[in-house]
Amino acid sequence: MAKIRVCRADDLKPGMALRVENDSEPIAVFNVDGDFYAISDTCSHEESSLSEGYVDEDIVECAKHGAMFHIPTGEVRSLPATHNVRTFGTLVEDGDLYVEA
Numbered sequence: 529m530a531k532i533r534v535c536r537a538d539d540l541k542p543g544m545a546l547r548v549e550n551d552s553e554p555i556a557v558f559n560v561d562g563d564f565y566a567i568s569d570t571c572s573h574e575e576s577s578l579s580e581g582y583v584d585e586d587i588v589e590c591a592k593h594g595a596m597f598h599i600p601t602g603e604v605r606s607l608p609a610t611h612n613v614r615t616f617g618t619l620v621e622d623g624d625l626y627v628e629a
């Protein structure tokens with residue numbers, strides 16, 4: 529499992545998201561009320577970046593057609609997407625935020 533550095537943890541504020549490149553697929557990292565979560569960046573409906581979606585508490589709405597996903601679990605919460613997205617582990621070490629992928 530690779531540990532990918534995202535940024536300084538303090539730089540990803542609550543309600544914000546960042547896209548991280550990974551060998552297999554891009555990953556979207558979110559700060560939800562001070563907790564960090566990582567899910568596949570690519571919407572399971574079509575090709576759209578979830579890190580560019582609209583965040584409302586622990587839900588991200590895809591900017592392309594409006595599918596909604598629960599950020600902590602990757603569960604799809606509304607059409608037109610019908611499949612969950614993958615989740616990844618996150619950790620903070622010495623003030624740096626990492627994704628485990």
Ligand code: FES
Pocket residue numbers: 571572573574575576590591592593594595608609
């Ligand atoms: S690409 Fe995300 S809802 Fe269609």
